[in-house]
Amino acid sequence: MKIFFLVGVFFAITSNISANSVILDSVEDFSNTQRLNGWSYGYYDGDVPNAYSPDDFEELTKFIGNKWTLQTGSGGFWTEISNIDFHPNGMSTGEGRQRVEHWAVRRWISDSSGTLSLSGKIFKNNFTAGNGVVAHIFVNGKEEFSQFISAQDKVGIDYSFNVNVKIGTQIDFAIDPFKSQDSYDGTTFTAKGSLLDCWATYKDSTLQIPCVKVKNAFGQESIYKVAMQYKSFTQPMNFVLTSAELITARGNLLNNQSIKDCWATYTKGSLHIPCVRVINPLGQSKYDVNMQFKPLSKPMNFELTGNKQK
Numbered sequence: 108m109k110i111f112f113l114v115g116v117f118f119a120i121t122s123n124i125s126a127n128s129v130i131l132d133s134v135e136d137f138s139n140t141q142r143l144n145g146w147s148y149g150y151y152d153g154d155v156p157n158a159y160s161p162d163d164f165e166e167l168t169k170f171i172g173n174k175w176t177l178q179t180g181s182g183g184f185w186t187e188i189s190n191i192d193f194h195p196n197g198m199s200t201g202e203g204r205q206r207v208e209h210w211a212v213r214r215w216i217s218d219s220s221g222t223l224s225l226s227g228k229i230f231k232n233n234f235t236a237g238n239g240v241v242a243h244i245f246v247n248g249k250e251e252f253s254q255f256i257s258a259q260d261k262v263g264i265d266y267s268f269n270v271n272v273k274i275g276t277q278i279d280f281a282i283d284p285f286k287s288q289d290s291y292d293g294t295t296f297t298a299k300g301s302l303l304d305c306w307a308t309y310k311d312s313t314l315q316i317p318c319v320k321v322k323n324a325f326g327q328e329s330i331y332k333v334a335m336q337y338k339s340f341t342q343p344m345n346f347v348l349t350s351a352e353l354i355t356a357r358g359n360l361l362n363n364q365s366i367k368d369c370w371a372t373y374t375k376g377s378l379h380i381p382c383v384r385v386i387n388p389l390g391q392s393k394y395d396v397n398m399q400f401k402p403l404s405k406p407m408n409f410e411l412t413g414n415k416q417k
């Protein structure tokens with residue numbers, strides 16, 4: 108019965124696991140050099156069989172005024188990418204630009220493997236008029252995300268999801284003009300990604316456990332991110348649950364080999380945390396920890412029942 112209690116008490120908040128190591132940041136990493144920091148700046152122009160997909164990518168050739176472009180001004184294209192913004196080109200265009208469809212595309216190629224927690228913002232920064240745009244994210248050629256942003260949506264959306272990456276995995280962030288109409292299509296579309304790390308940390312009396320697998324009586328598993336606070340002067344040590352967020356993951360998080368060994372598990376009142384980094388002013392030490400839920404405690408209380416240094 109304890110397990111039902113636990114699941115009932117835990118907050119169901121959709122969120123990403125907090126992660127430690129940022130390996131991509133579209134704003135910070137932006138540069139005037141193609142393929143630096145894993146980033147390329149380009150466009151899809153529909154000239155291959157699999158048009159407007161990652162097969163269609165070509166690099167932009169000019170860097171002018173802190174933007175990647177192809178050809179500016181009349182006779183050219185609106186297609187451009189800056190540190191935060193994208194502009195596509197459309198069959199329906201203006202000011203003498205060529206009547207062709209270009210999606211503006213920022214491409215990132217991974218130099219790491221693991222589960223990537225990817226997030227960012229998408230909103231119109233030129234919100235005078237127009238018909239809106241569609242943002243797309245492709246991972247190794249497969250569309251994982253798309254979102255229409257209406258013409259005057261200056262608030263936009265925050266997106267976040269997890270994907271498994273390997274060295275060489277390619278992620279394209281693309282802005283399509285929507286129905287090939289490019290007027291006022293300037294759009295901010297950022298991306299930040301961190302590799303997921305399932306090590307728990309204990310610092311300043313707070314225990315953060317990023318990956319907890321909770322198994323219910325039917326054997327179904329849910330994934331939580333949990334924080335606990337040490338209650339001073341308790342012996343044996345007592346921890347109070349201060350937050351628990353249900354995590355949605357589009358990547359195959361449960362089976363990810365690179366983080367598998369450090370999953371914490373909660374079954375029938377027992378919490379096992381195999382990887383805990385204890386951080387104090389003198390340095391770090393590593394532990395394998397067991398805790399036991401104290402029946403009926405509210406907020407939930409856990410007692411330290413065992414720990415061994417790793």
Ligand SMILES: [Ca+2]
Nearest residue numbers: 239284288289
């Ligand atoms: Ca448009």
